[in-house]
Amino acid sequence: MLDRIVALFTSLRLTVVLLALALVLVFWGTLAQVSLGLYKAQNDFFRSFFIYWTPAGSGLRLPIFAGGYLVGGLLLINLFAAHFRYYQPGRRKIGIVMIHIGVMLLLLGQLLTDVLSTESMLHLRNGETKNYSEKSSDYELALVDTTAPDADHVMAIPAGRLGRGGDITHPGMPFVVRVHTYYANSALTEKPTEGFSEVVTTTGVGGGIWWRELPRETEMDKRDVPSGIIELVTPQESLGTLFVSAYLTRPHQFVYNGHTFEVGLRPERIYKNFFIHLVEFKHDKYPGTEIPKNFSSLVRVHRPDTGENREVLIYMNNPLRYAGETYYQASFDTDDQGTVLQVVRNPSWLTPYFSCVLVGLGLTVQFLQHLARFVRERKAA
């Protein structure tokens, strides 16, 4: 039995079947992007073990085809197992070994990227300075103690925790956050509207706002905008209920125990130990056309603890790699006065480079061997 399993997992037949499945999967997943959009198609087809089908009108989810994780995972096992079974020392197979290690590295690297990488955005207007980037899909409830003149003390609760409701406590937080209502995606209006209910709170904004819950967004270029009603409770008393929403641009301010606090729901921030200042964003076009020639952001990186202070030009195909993160020119404000940098932290970003070199060399070695043999045979004939 074990022999048969080993034989199956090491067989070339399985490789061919898996490659055929991969072909169908990639083709199908590409076509599906037309109707589902890139993001959903990606999740349904490539970041999944199975592709599910829901017959119209039923609540069933039937797995009908292997997803990307399954095919990729099996290929990885197949590659690995085949090596242990067929590996022969010596130069003759060195090409094949390199190719297969390279492919394994590539698959593993992509899996790691899926798991480990984080993406965020850094939006800067000309002349603005920030020491944080913002996630584009995750939010946090930020409680900021702004009393000290030189530094803010930030306490942040991930929005996912708000979704579970109840009381939220933390030793460093002077009060309890009690969640009354939380919508992960919501809509607001300023006048009574069918389907919306009025926001009722005892403090802060709320009066004159109507809201409703919305289903979570699945499309790539749309994002959820959460809202909620919370109550801040101190050991002595309640500070009242409060409306928080990612739609609101200004946090709610209050004073407690001699400290000034700001509270608000905002995109989750990733703080850094350095500052980035946008000197100038540039959007060049080819003369007489609207074709963009170049987008570039001249930024100043300032790191107080080491005293580092330098200017860097970020433009298309030329990102800034700094402190384990990479800053790409991603977008810009419509008035050309501000830039949006995509910030990626991906510890396995180098794996494709190694993989490319390994497989390229391996294929070359392998085929040169073939070629040499072929030439010898022809000479002999």
Added chain:
Amino acid sequence: MKVLQKLLPWAVLALFATEIVVILLPKTGGTLHVAEFGRLPVLLNGRIQPFDSVARNSLLQIRSTGDVPLEEVPSWKFWHHPRKLNSTEWLLEVFFKPEIADTRPIFLIHHPDVIAEFKLAGKGVEKSGLRYYTYRELRPALEAIATQGQQAGTIADAQRTTYQKQVLKLTNALLIYQRLQNSIQPDATHSFTELLAEFRAALPAGLAAFQAQQAGQPSDDAALKKFAVLAQRFNEQADFAYPLVVPPADPADTDGWLNVGASVLTTMRAGRIHPAVDYFARMATAYRHDDAAEFNAAVAGYKNWLGPQFSREVGKGRAEFYFNRIKLFLHATIIYLAAFVLAGSALLTFGLAPQFSESLRRAAAYLIALAFIVHTGGLIFRMMLEGRPPVTNLYSSAIFIGWGTCVLGIILERVYRIGLGSAVAGLAGFITLLIAHNLALGGDTMEMLRAVLDTNFWLATHVVVVTLGYSSTFVAGTLALAYVVLGVGTPLLTTKLGATGNVTLGAALTKMTYAIICFATLFSFVGTVLGGIWADQSWGRFWGWDPKENGALLIVIWNALILHARWGGLVRERGLMNLALFGNIVTAFSWFGVNMLGIGLHSYGFMDAAFKWLMLFNASQILLIALGSLPLHLWRSFRVDLS
């Protein structure tokens, strides 16, 4: 007879080589120095180009041809060259004799609903089943066309019906035409020199009156009004003109080119009319009055004036004009076709008349070598004009795929001297250049590259390598095609090759196909991963499942599948060939199909006329695979002769 067989290959080569030499030689001009005008540099689409390129690319978009025939010749009279206007001659008419240009049948309309909607039935001229209309014939319908065009323009590209696409195409063609008419002199100008003189004369009084009025002092209203009417004409022209023809005051200011209208308006500040405008006015008036001497003098004078300060622009105009004129890719296409016919005949006569077949094979091989030189010449010329690596858009990818197949075909022919390499190079070269020709109908093929593509490093590495991957996969597919066709239709596959005669054609084909698939795997894998690395450099992710990326991945997967199926003994000769044939479909999808989806970051070449052709191509490949799957006793090559 023997001498004839020896001479034939050289005679064929000499014939085609002479043709190439003739087109490369400088041409003598007529009394009107049209070519000199066609070489003058202007700025359009963000790049310096000669008037001739403006003319050619506009005509391609309007009429789908590079010139305008003046008489109808039945297509069977192929030896009779019809009189025609070349691109620059046509442009001169459009600029300076619009009333004549309006009577040239140039607007290609073939959708029956478009013809019915705008009441065009019975009008226009027909040629080879296509209908061409003059501007004058379309004039009564202009408003209706504009309305329909605007309506079609509000609909997303993917949702447009064929009718709406055709209306949009017509609207665009009309717009280009009208803008061209306004590019040198304002619309409906009888004498541009007189108009300029009038403007010059009215300028001082007009400006004085204007300044007085601004300052709240009494002003000369008549002078102001006269000046305003003139300025208004140039103002309208400034909004509408197409190429920017007036060079910047400071040659270093490469963005400073203006159209004539805008340049004349700057006179209000600069105080003097730009010399280029005066030269253009002289050309316009001379051309209208058929004064060849004065026209030639004005063109020569302007070229002199451009002189050393704009030598780079003048040089670019000259070079691109020459490139347009010699049409290297067109000639390469013809040579490829001839070589394919010769190589195919060589293969088919292999068993019947070995000596004659060898003679044909040599002729084909020489022609492929010539085609390679011409093709490479065109490729390098283009790269120099653009200052870019060979592949920058869909058009140039077709040119480069053809070039790659030609190189591989030559190598195959060097190894196995049986005509197969030449046949593959000839067929693939012909088809890819034909595809390139059709892609060029979209307009300027040397357009500027969007910011993300503006990197010669990645264009030279990722794009070139991945395109070679396409080339080699197509070559493997074409070899498989030869295997199936020759195997089912002829007894050749089992024919022994060479002097020692121990290898059959079938075995040789299998080896070739296998070797080419190995190359295809190398190129497509390295090319695809390099693409991922580029994406990592510019967008921050190595792999985003973008359609074009997936297309490249499909080729890698498919080639890997073929190799593993072969190694695992799952397929033998015929199976390998059928898989290689399917590789054609996979590659065609990756090259064209994904662009037709109209989504993703790479959708730079969306077109749907090609969809029909892609489907036909896929159907033909499936037919071939079906043919390749016939039981062996139906293959002529493998049929056991019981008699």
